[in-house]
Amino acid sequence: xxxxxxxxxxxxxxxxxxxxxxxxxxxxxxxxxxxxxxxxxxxxxxxxxxxxxxxxxxxxxxxxxxxxxxxxxxxxxxxxxxxxxxxxxxxxxxxxxxxxxxxxxxxxxxx
Numbered sequence: 001x002x003x004x005x006x007x008x009x010x011x012x013x014x015x016x017x018x019x020x021x022x023x024x025x026x027x028x029x030x031x032x033x034x035x036x037x038x039x040x041x042x043x044x045x046x047x048x049x050x051x052x053x054x055x056x057x058x059x060x061x062x063x064x065x066x067x068x069x070x071x072x073x074x075x076x077x078x079x080x081x082x083x084x085x086x087x088x089x090x091x092x093x094x095x096x097x098x099x100x101x102x103x104x105x106x107x108x109x110x111x
Contacts, residue, residue: 029098031082032067035107041085044070044096046077061087064107073098 033039038061043052056070073080078099084092084106096104 027073027098028069028071029073029096029101030067030069030103031062032103032105033062033064033084033107034105035086035092036064037090038063038087039084039106040087041083042070043083043085044072044080047079047081047095052083 031042039057040061042056042062043054044056045052053072056072057068059068062068078097080096080098082094082096082104086092086107092106094104
């Protein structure tokens with residue numbers, strides 16, 4: 001009986017860390033706009049999902065040099081895709097790992 005209990009405890013001890021590793025550790029990220037134009041739409045979706053989520057900029061466009069918190073990470077996955085649509089029509093997509101990053105910078109690379 002003690003041997004069975006030991007096996008069960010070992011099993012749970014091995015399984016729990018992998019389950020915790022899949023849950024977002026940073027359920028909020030800060031999104032910063034370093035582009036020269038405002039972001040008018042910001043969409044997020046879990047990897048493997050076809051549809052983009054609703055616009056996360058409910059308070060209006062995100063001006064250049066400003067940032068906003070996003071708290072919409074409720075899936076058990078760490079990996080998301082983010083799409084920014086700028087006022088000039090340009091779009092920028094990038095992967096987001098909410099388990100390991102708490103800040104995303106938009107417009108930092110040359111388009």
